[in-house]
Amino acid sequence: MKHLSDQDLMRIVQAGDYSPASEIYDRYSGRIYNFAFRFLKNAEAAEDATQEVFVKMLRHANQFHGDAKLSTWLFSITANWCRDYLRKADNKSKESEDVLVTLPASAEYSPDRTLEQRENEQRVRRALATLTPEQREAILLSRYQGLSYAEIAQVAGCSEGAVKTRVFRAMETLKKTLAVVGGREDARRVAPLEAANRGAS
């Protein structure tokens, strides 16, 4: 299976044979899980999202026409699932609560990650949490998944112009939140102040 292209694997699935499911999962589960985890800020929900996306991929395989990349189609399903998740009122309230609390231990405690790296990681997570879901979706797909603006537009169901605006606004917010004015050192100096303010409020 490993030598087959995504399109070939999907053709087999479309014919009713699910045997390529494991290979497709291995190719894309990491990207799907990380996107969902960063979007939802909740490890349990990201696990559910990953599982659901691949189950939907099998159930609705015939909706994949091969004119788009498989990754784009899978991200569309993931983004839809995540948006639905955030739309539910109880999950929304849980989302804000979980901003600081659902960090997977594996990355957090990897021995080769320094304290400084971990603090930066926290700051980036918090900064991403300040974005609107639309901006967060666009910046995550652009920065971490390397999707083009046209592909993001397909995933988000909006125009390319809207994607450009979302990425621009997201970057403006992140620039301010991460307070990168004169380089990374400045950013680190303001971080404790931010945290203290957050704690005080």
Added chain:
Amino acid sequence: MTECSAVSESMPLLLTESLDAARREVTHQHIESCGICSDEWNAYKETWAVMADLPEVAVPARVKAQFLERAGLAPVETELPKNVVPFHKRTAFKWIAQAAAVALLVGGGYFVGDRQKPDFVTPATATLATGNDSIRPISTSLAETRVLDADALSPVIEGRPNISNIQFVDADAADEKIAVSFDVTSHWTVNGNPRDKSMVRLLSYMLENEAEMTPRSNTLEWVRQTYSDPQYADPEIANALAKVLRNDSHEGVRIRAVDTLTTLPPTVGLQARDALIEALKSDPNPAVRIKAVEALANMARNGETLDPMMVDTLRQKASQDDENLYVRVKAAEALSNIKP
């Protein structure tokens, strides 16, 4: 639109190399000649670089196993080492084996159904036993769902029966009864009042021993909904939650345990507070420590009395240099709210 603002709007496109060659050239020329835009561009690049500090997280292996199970696919077979001889099924034996299995099922079903003994479950490694011999005997047969009152169940769960497929039911909210159904060797439903010791022990056992993360989480949610009601306050539930907080391998479950502990009525508050302090002191995950310190800070804010050991722990955390900054700030906040 001024040239600077147009260039500023193009900067994200420049970062993602989404500008065509001509616009890229014009934008770079402007950035080189304009000090403000040059600073802006450096800030963009730095922000983009800082974002790389978010590491990739590995997908837990259970997600794939669950997906393949749902898709009706067996887990991927691993290749056998070269020194292992594979065992091939012999077709002739298949029919003999199937006939033997049918005979065993029919004979076993008759034998089990014929016995009419008091109810008990005997999994391979442990026993979930009924409390006394006077209960109504229930006929048993293979693949039958059995319904039992909690008071017919021994409050002591011996060994480690493998309970799975847990579901909670509250068919009638007015009747003060809840029901838990699960599989041991066959499907069981246990009905009872949340105050029943047997029900408390069964739920405690499920909290501590259920192998899958999602059912543990669901049990926590059920416990939170039921035992936050002061009339059902039970120290044993608080102890079980404390054990989950202390021992569960999944940080999401531990966080949910903190949430559940904080909703318990004040009558069992002592166990809850001890568990929170312990988590704050020694949980390896900062997210769990953050949850614990937030809970303690809320208690202090609400005027609850914190004993000297708790105050010491909060002091220690507030001044611990290598502790997460948010934990330190919250510990300090809790200290400032303690009433003299």
